Structure formats: C-alpha cells, structure tokens
Amino acid sequence: MKRKIGLLFALILVLTLGLVSVSAADRPITLLNVSYDPTRELYQDYNAAFVKYWKAKTGQTVTIQQSHGGSGSQARAVIDGLEADVVTLALAYDIDAIVEKAKLIPAQWQKRLPDNSAPYTSTIVFLVRKGNPKNIKDWDDLVKPGITVITPNPKTSGGARWNYLAAWGYALKKNGNNQQKAQEFVTKLFKNVPVLDSGARGSTNTFVQRGIGDVLLAWENEAFLALNELGKDKFEIIVPSISILAEPPVTIVDKVVDKRGTRKLAEEYLKYLYSREGQEIVARNYYRPRLKSVAEKYETQFPKVKLFTIDEVFGGWQKAQTIHFNDGGIFDKIYQAK
Amino acid sequence: MKRFRGIRKGQNEGSIITEPIWLQRMLIGVAVGFVIVFLIAPLLIVFGQALAKGWDAYWEAIREPDTFKAIQLTLLTAAISVPLNLIFGVVAAWLIAKFDFWGKNFLLTLIDLPFAISPIISGLIFVLLFGLQGLLGPWLSQYNIKIVFAVPGIILATIFVTFPFVARELIPVMQSLGNEEEEAAIVLGANGWQMFFKVTLPNIKWGLLYGVILCNARAMGEFGAVSVVSGHIRGQTNTIPLQVEILYNEYNFTAAFAVASLLALLALITLIVKHVVEWKSGRHHSNSVQINRFKEGISHEY
Numbered sequence: 001m002k003r004k005i006g007l008l009f010a011l012i013l014v015l016t017l018g019l020v021s022v023s024a025a026d027r028p029i030t031l032l033n034v035s036y037d038p039t040r041e042l043y044q045d046y047n048a049a050f051v052k053y054w055k056a057k058t059g060q061t062v063t064i065q066q067s068h069g070g071s072g073s074q075a076r077a078v079i080d081g082l083e084a085d086v087v088t089l090a091l092a093y094d095i096d097a098i099v100e101k102a103k104l105i106p107a108q109w110q111k112r113l114p115d116n117s118a119p120y121t122s123t124i125v126f127l128v129r130k131g132n133p134k135n136i137k138d139w140d141d142l143v144k145p146g147i148t149v150i151t152p153n154p155k156t157s158g159g160a161r162w163n164y165l166a167a168w169g170y171a172l173k174k175n176g177n178n179q180q181k182a183q184e185f186v187t188k189l190f191k192n193v194p195v196l197d198s199g200a201r202g203s204t205n206t207f208v209q210r211g212i213g214d215v216l217l218a219w220e221n222e223a224f225l226a227l228n229e230l231g232k233d234k235f236e237i238i239v240p241s242i243s244i245l246a247e248p249p250v251t252i253v254d255k256v257v258d259k260r261g262t263r264k265l266a267e268e269y270l271k272y273l274y275s276r277e278g279q280e281i282v283a284r285n286y287y288r289p290r291l292k293s294v295a296e297k298y299e300t301q302f303p304k305v306k307l308f309t310i311d312e313v314f315g316g317w318q319k320a321q322t323i324h325f326n327d328g329g330i331f332d333k334i335y336q337a338k
Numbered sequence: 339m340k341r342f343r344g345i346r347k348g349q350n351e352g353s354i355i356t357e358p359i360w361l362q363r364m365l366i367g368v369a370v371g372f373v374i375v376f377l378i379a380p381l382l383i384v385f386g387q388a389l390a391k392g393w394d395a396y397w398e399a400i401r402e403p404d405t406f407k408a409i410q411l412t413l414l415t416a417a418i419s420v421p422l423n424l425i426f427g428v429v430a431a432w433l434i435a436k437f438d439f440w441g442k443n444f445l446l447t448l449i450d451l452p453f454a455i456s457p458i459i460s461g462l463i464f465v466l467l468f469g470l471q472g473l474l475g476p477w478l479s480q481y482n483i484k485i486v487f488a489v490p491g492i493i494l495a496t497i498f499v500t501f502p503f504v505a506r507e508l509i510p511v512m513q514s515l516g517n518e519e520e521e522a523a524i525v526l527g528a529n530g531w532q533m534f535f536k537v538t539l540p541n542i543k544w545g546l547l548y549g550v551i552l553c554n555a556r557a558m559g560e561f562g563a564v565s566v567v568s569g570h571i572r573g574q575t576n577t578i579p580l581q582v583e584i585l586y587n588e589y590n591f592t593a594a595f596a597v598a599s600l601l602a603l604l605a606l607i608t609l610i611v612k613h614v615v616e617w618k619s620g621r622h623h624s625n626s627v628q629i630n631r632f633k634e635g636i637s638h639e640y
Contacts, residue, residue: 081470082487082569229589
C-alpha cells in the first residue's frame with residue numbers, strides 16, 4: 001500500500017512538473033496591465049492588436065498579461081506588490097493612492113500623457129428592462145418611491161463613485177448648487193438601492209442575471225456590452241439629461257518598469273492607445289474615443305448627452321474622495337441613515 | 339458501523355416509533371426534498387450548463403489557454419501542498435496521539451486555527467507578511483523574490499487553509515489504536531522506521547488516505563484565501579475556482595460551468611473514494627477499533 005501511495009504521488013508530481021516545464025519552455029517579454037472590471041473586452045482586443053504592432057515594429061514578441069477587478073482593490077494589490085508595468089484604472093484617485101501609499105509613481109503622473117492621461121472617456125447611463133416598464137427618463141425618476149436602483153459600492157468600485165458623483169452633480173445643477181439639496185437627493189437615491197455589489201461587473205450580473213432592480217446605473221460601455229451579450233430584446237439604454245464625463249486614466253508604474261527593464265515597451269503600450277488604431281479599438285468597445293476623426297466616425301454610436309467634469313463640479317478627485325468616500329465621509333452618513 | 343445500523347433497524351421494526359405514518363412520510367419527504375433541492379439539483383445544473391452547447395464546446399472551453407493554465411496551476415498547487423500537509427499531519431498526529439507534553443492542547447488549537455478563521459483573513463495574513471507594504475516585503479523586493487501575487491503565495495495560502503485536514507483525521511485514529519502494537523514492535527527489535535512502516539502505517543492507512551483526499555479536494559477548490567493573494571493575472575496566477583469566476587463575469591457561461599464541472603467531478607470522485615475507504619476500513623479493522631473510532635468521531639466532531 002505504502003508503495004502504491006508513493007507511486008501515485010510520484011506520478012502526480014511528474015505529470016504536473018511536466019505540464020509546468022512545457023509551459024515555461026519559451027518565455028517572451030511580458031507586460032502586466034492591471035486594470036478595472038469593465039475593460040476586459042477592450043484590452044483583450046487591444047492587446048492582440050498591440051502585440052502585432054510591436055512585432056511588426058521591432059520584431060520582438062511580447063505577451064501582455066491582464067488582471068481585472070474592482071478599481072480600488074486593484075490599486076490596493078499594486079500597492080501591496082502586484083508588479084504591474086502599467087495600470088489602467090477607473091479613476092485618477094486610485095492611481096493617486098498608489099503614488100501616496102507605495103510611491104511607485106511620481107506625483108505628477110497625470111501630466112505625462114495627453115488628455116489628463118485618459119485616452120478614452122465614458123459616462124454613466126441607465127440600463128432598464130425592455131419597454132422601460134417603470135418609465136424611467138432621467139435622474140429624478142430614480143428617487144421615486146418603489147423604484148429599485150442597482151449600483152455597486154462606492155467604497156470599492158470606481159464605477160460606483162462615478163455613479164454617485166453623476167447623481168450629485170445632477171442635483172447640484174438642478175438646485176442652483178445647493179449642497180444640502182444634493183445630499184438629500186443622493187440619500188433618497190440610495191434608499192432605493194437594495195444591494196451593493198463590490199464591482200461594476202458584479203452589479204451588471206445582479207441586474208441582468210439575477211433580475212433584481214428596475215434600473216442599473218452603469219458605465220456606458222458596460223451597458224452596451226450587456227445589450228450585445230445578453231440580448232437587445234431584454235434591455236434598453238436610457239440616457240439622462242446630464243451626466244458626468246468619466247476619464248479612466250492610464251500610467252506606467254515607474255518603479256516596476258525600471259526594475260523589470262520594460263519602461264520603453266510600457267510607454268509605447270500606452271501611447272498606442274492614442275493612435276488611430278488604438279482609438280478605433282476603444283470606440284468598437286464602446287468607450288468614447290479622444291481622437292476627433294475616430295469620434296466622428298463613431299458619432300452615431302454614442303448618444304449625445306451634456307457632460308460635466310469632476311474638476312468643474314467637485315474640484316478634482318482628491319477633494320471628492322475626501323468629502324464623499326473616505327471613512328466618515330458623506331457616503332457613510334447617507335448609507336448609515338438608510 | 340454496520341452493526342449499529344443493524345441494531346437500530348431492529349428497533350425500528352418494533353414498536354418504538356409511535357409517530358403516525360403521515361408524519362413519518364412528511365419528515366422523510368422534507369429530508370428528501372432538501373437533498374434534491376440543495377445537493378442534487380445544483381450538481382445537475384452544473385453539468386447541464388457545462389454541456390449545454392455540446393461536447394465540442396466543452397472541450398474547447400477546457401483547452402482554452404488561460405483555463406488550461408489555471409488547471410495546471412491548480413494541479414501544481416495540490417501536488418506541493420498535499421504532500422507537505424501529509425508529512426506534517428502524520429508527524430503532528432503522532433506527537434499528539436502518542437505523547438503527553440506541555441502545551442499539547444495549545445498545539446491542538448493551533449492546528450485547528452485555519453478552520454476557525456475566514457479564508458479571506460488567511461489570504462490577508464500573507465499579504466501583510468510578504469506584501470510590499472508588509473513586514474518582509476521590502477526585503478524580498480530587494481532580492482526580487484515574489485511571493486504574494488505569484489505562484490508561491492498561492493501555494494502558501496493553500497497549505498495554510500488545508501493544514502488541519504490530515505492531522506485532524508489521524509489524531510482520533512491514532513489515539514484509539516493506543517501504543518501496544520508499537521511497543522511490541524520495539525520490544526521485538528524493530529527500529530523506528532520499521533515500526534512506523536510495518537505497524538503504524540498499515541493501521542492508519544485508511545484514515546490517512548481519507549485525510550489526504552479531503553485535503554486535496556480543499557486544496558484544489560479553495561477560493562477566498564487564494565483570491566486575496568492571487569493578483570488575478572490571466573494565465574498566470576488564476577486557479578480553477580478563480581477562473582470560473584472570471585469566465586462567469588465575462589458572460590461566458592458555458593465555459594464557466596465547464597470548468598466548474600471539473601471541480602464538481604473532483605468532488606464526486608472524492609465522495610466515491612471516501613465511500614470505498616470507509617467500506618474497506620470497515621472490513622479491515624476489528625470491530626472494537628471501529629466502535630472506538632465511532633465514539634471518537636462523536637467526541638471529536640468539529
């Protein structure tokens with residue numbers, strides 16, 4: 001018996017080592033892109049295109065590795081030592097956190113690339129069930145009694161913070177910049193939220209798969225994706241009168257690329273996002289492109305909506321984060337009051 | 339075991355049960371319904387969904403490079419963590435069952451620790467220890483040693499959560515066996531290794547095998563702790579359970595269930611082997627040992 005068990009273990013060990021060594025045989029240069037939840041499909045396409053581009057340009061074969069999760073928790077992982085060559089997160093604050101807590105990136109990172117280091121933008125729209133049975137047209141409809149709203153948790157999800165700020169911004173504009181009124185509005189809105197998922201994709205699944213809620217506050221691209229993947233006959237996108245301009249930023253992680261010797265590659269990887277090909281891929285994955293020519297080509301795809309920026313209304317991410325989302329901030333008060 | 343069942347059955351046929359037939363039937367119905375809804379239906383759904391688009395789609399899903407890598411990583415993790423826990427489990431059980439020493443109860447509690455704390459915490463422990471902001475992180479980073487967000491972290495976390503399985507399975511078995519047979523072996527001139535391989539191991543082999551099976555099932559199926567230390571790099575640091583979550587979140591339901599069915603299959607094999615082990619051990623052990631084990635089992639329920 002002893003021999004049999006020993007033999008069995010030896011067999012398993014040999015098999016696994018065999019499998020592992022085969023895969024380790026040829027290792028090309030790798031680049032790790034740590035990103036947030038809804039960019040899975042975007043970077044899948046983009047990576048394939050970039051690998052081809054890089055091969056044609058330099059003859060080098062590169063492998064781009066991806067990691068996805070809630071924007072906040074991904075930033076946390078990078079802080080704790082996940083060796084990302086580039087980070088492509090949902091909002092600037094999460095990259096600021098990496099600057100602040102781990103000092104892996106210089107403080108003025110956002111100035112290094114055009115357009116606030118955000119090669120694509122997005123906004124927040126509503127996804128409702130087909131035929132819009134609850135007749136949801138604008139932000140005001142979300143605070144009506146009896147409406148259930150699905151949004152992820154602003155504490156962990158970047159998308160959720162954009163959702164929250166979009167609602168806040170709408171209420172400010174409507175009430176002549178009265179912060180008190182805006183807080184009342186957002187409080188009412190969160191009273192209609194039955195469940196807070198930790199990430200945007202989790203919320204989409206709650207709404208789409210589990211059939212909970214009348215309206216999902218979602219990234220525009222996430223809403224389009226849900227339509228395409230799960231059927232245009234089941235859902236509709238509703239565009240509110242006004243929403244927020246979400247600028248998901250990208251940057252290289254200086255300490256990591258210098259250590260791994262991948263700075264050049266990482267920089268080119270991000271620059272290619274701004275190229276015509278990169279912008280086309282961005283637009284095809286329902287992110288709003290920056291490049292004018294591409295934006296015009298895909299004009300019909302994106303509904304026209306009045307957008308305000310976080311700098312205009314909230315004075316930047318640092319301020320918005322401190323006032324609204326840090327422990328003891330307004331969101332905590334709103335959610336406890338529930 | 340069989341004997342106990344026999345006694346009970348005999349009693350049932352007598353007049354001890356006084357409940358009316360409808361109540362008996364109802365209770366049985368509730369129990370059977372429960373088993374169907376909570377155990378059998380989910381299992382069927384997993385396999386049903388996995389094969390919803392046919393065998394070709396099933397194979398395609400499993401052969402997909404990232405998924406295949408996840409399967410490799412899971413096998414590697416189990417191949418390292420299970421033997422290590424096997425060795426530790428035997429040594430710890432031996433120590434606890436055969437010797438009395440100061441701090442024995444403390445050691446017992448310590449072995450149970452991974453059972454008692456949430457897997458998320460188990461993962462965080464390693465991040466706090468080996469992470470860049472952690473205790474040893476900066477030092478490790480200097481020497482370019484990667485532990486968390488890499489394969490070593492996943493293996494460490496797995497070893498941690500599967501720590502108690504073998505030891506916990508063996509301790510009651512060894513305690514019930516007592517020391518007589520080993521003492522006899524020593525008296526007859528066996529050395530330590532001879533005694534272990536010729537006397538102890540044959541006595542504990544079924545319990546040991548069962549512990550290893552459970553340990554392996556958990557090692558392959560662990561989600562929480564591994565999720566924390568993984569970093570979720572596609573094709574690099576995702577194990578099977580993490581890959582299932584990713585596929586599901588990408589609306590790739592057939593593939594998600596196909597990969598999940600591998601874990602379900604593992605569970606089924608585990609159960610079958612467990613059954614065979616119990617049946618075999620029932621035949622190979624004397625009844626007195628069986629009864630002792632049975633009693634131990636009750637007092638050592640965890």
